[in-house]
Amino acid sequence: VVLALAAFSAPALAQDAAPTPAPENWGTALAQDAQAFHDAIVDSHPGPVDVENPGFNPHLEAGLAEALERARTADSYEDWYFALQEYAASFNDGHLSLSGWAGMGHVWTAHWPGFLTGLRTGPDGERHEVVFSRDPAAPPEGAVLIGCDGRSAGDLAAEMIGRGAGRWSLPSRRAIFASTLFVDQHNPWVRRAEQCEFRVGAETRPYQLTWRELPDAVRDEGFAAARSPRFTAPIELRAWSGGQWIGLGGFNGDPASADGMALTALQSAVEARADEIREAPAVVFDLRGNGGGSSAWINALAATLWSEAEVKARSPEAEAVDWRTSEKNLATIEEYKVLMGSNPEVLAWLTAIADGLRAAREEGRPLWRQPDEEEATAAPPAGPSPMKARTWVLTDSGCASACLDAVDLLKALGATHVGQETSGDTAYMEIREEPLPGGRVVARIPMKVYRGRPRGDNETHVPVHEWRGALADTAGIEAWLAGLDAAAARR
Structure with missing residues (x-):
């Protein structure tokens, strides 16, 4: 089971309807929030105990020292906001960040x-x-x-x-x-x-x-x-001149969300029409607008079209997964068990993680290695793949997290990458959210780290064919892809 679970933390972050008031002293607020962000990372992020990343702690402390120095003169919302944002951004990790900034009556001007x-x-x-x-x-x-x-x-x-x-x-x-x-x-x-x-x-x-x-x-x-604004592809299965088009504009992990319900319906549609899709001349997986979520969606779609055995054999896999054994991380996994208990497979996965974290904590271990329950990578099934169609994966520059996982998988299954160069991410994954004291901002903290992931930290996917037009020009993209596919068919 591969999930990105941040979408489920929203209920725990419910805040009072009353707006957060501005602090009496912006410098004090900056110092408090920088320290709290630092402490949340020390408590729950794998980085501070990651022997494979010796530079993490010096960077963490240097960033805090810079923020505290700036707090000595901070006297405005901008002083507070930009100092904290720079501290968070300095880690160069899209999964470690600050969000949910309270307005506190501030009016942005430029x-x-x-x-x-x-x-x-x-x-x-x-x-x-x-x-x-x-x-x-x-x-x-x-x-x-x-x-x-x-x-x-x-x-x-x-x-x-x-x-x-x-x-x-x-x-x-x-x-x-x-x-x-x-x-x-x-x-x-x-x-x-x-x-x-x-x-x-x-x-x-x-x-x-x-x-x-x-x-x-x-x-x-x-x-x-x-700039060319982002465009979010509808979540849908439809025909196009070259065959079948699978729109995947989001991977929200919550099945009850709008995207989740659309993805569930899409999975059913793909299952019902799997033979038709496999026999199409070309199939496009359209990831425009997709910024991540749960990898379970693309894994299920791929297994339906290629077969579960072929997906398991070809999927790029990390060598191991280590979880940070903090009390708050354990509490987060327990919350997810309640929220997602209706799915037996997911519940079993979460229960195993919670049990492992709990046992490691009792033994005083800062990291817990998740057992590899999958069989050793096997050769692809004998005979031709059931997926006959030429496959294309279309991305924009915002493709990150589970969207990158989708590109990893589809390329491994033979898809040709087109569109724009993707974003990148680090091996620190599985975000939980924690409002910092004072209610002014929310920390987003990764709970686990991949070991030996084939795709490196902040490594991007560069398309074989680059689209330089407007991302919202679906008709233009279809015509462009039809030409590329016709050329591929002649080879």
């Missing part, structure tokens, strides 16, 4: 210099190019940023955006957030640009930036020009 840039790629690599302008004195559209105030364009983006976004080494993260490079949300811990150089045609021109208020409507228009 400034801009009259233009916005977008990240573009070409033979010379990435470039920050002006894609939207409302100031004749600003660099024109098409101008390419060289640098600002002695910082190269790449260094400027890493400082202004990357420190708060995290995982800046991933092209997907840079593509998602690059359009905010010249949006000033009053982060006090970075130095906004003042004097910049742009390449305009064959010339290099200096520009003194004039910052002014950025209205929401103008910001939204500019962002639309700067």
Whole structure:
């Protein structure tokens, strides 16, 4: 059983309807929340006791020291928010984060210099190019940023955006957030640009930036020009010109959620039409908009179409799984048993984990290794695969967590990856959520770590064929894929 269980923690996080008040002292709030985040990690994250990651604890302590130093001068919501966000992002782990930020009466405002840039790629690599302008004195559209105030364009983006976004080494993260490079949300811990150089045609021109208020409507228009918004594929089974199309825009682990009910219906539809799908010329697994959830959904769909034996034989597997044996992690698993007790297989899996964590705690062991209940990897079943169709897996740059697991599996089963380069994740998994004292923010803490996972930390999937159009252009994507599939059929 492979699950991502964070979706089930919502009931435990119910908060009073009354809004959280602003603290009397923002510095005190920052110090309290940074310390509480640190302590939750020490208590429940595998990292602090992971001998295979000796750099984790020094990083954890250095980040706390930085946040506490900033707390000495913090006096605003922005001081509090950006310091905490940078601490969380510094781990470069999409599963370790802060969320559920309380508004506390704060009204976000932003400034801009009259233009916005977008990240573009070409033979010379990435470039920050002006894609939207409302100031004749600003660099024109098409101008390419060289640098600002002695910082190269790449260094400027890493400082202004990357420190708060995290995982800046991933092209997907840079593509998602690059359009905010010249949006000033009053982060006090970075130095906004003042004097910049742009390449305009064959010339290099200096520009003194004039910052002014950025209205929401103008910001939204500019962002639309700067990047291709994400599109969430409907969860569905339908025909297309090349065969069958399986939409998988979400993997919410809760069967009672909207996605969960749609995925349950989809599984039934695939089971009923399995022979038709297998014999189609081509099958597309559309993961646009999928940011993760439970891997159980893709495992069940794949087993239906390829056979359970073939899926088990070809699935990329970690060598082992170690769980952190904290009291709060154990309590979380016990909560999941109540929430998911209607599924006998899942209940048995959770019971085994709870029993193992409990026994390890009694013995004083900080980690518990989950027994491998699967048989040793066997050769694929003899004879041809029941899946005759050419298979394609379509992703966008936000594909993470269980979505990455789906790409791992489908590629192992022979699918060709198309679309955009995915995001990446680390081997720390299975998130639980914990509101920090004061009710201002929620910590999301991984409870287990994979050992020997074939896909490395923050390793992405790069498509064989890249889609550079709008993600919402389903008709265009279908026509593009039809051409790719026709070429594949001729080989």
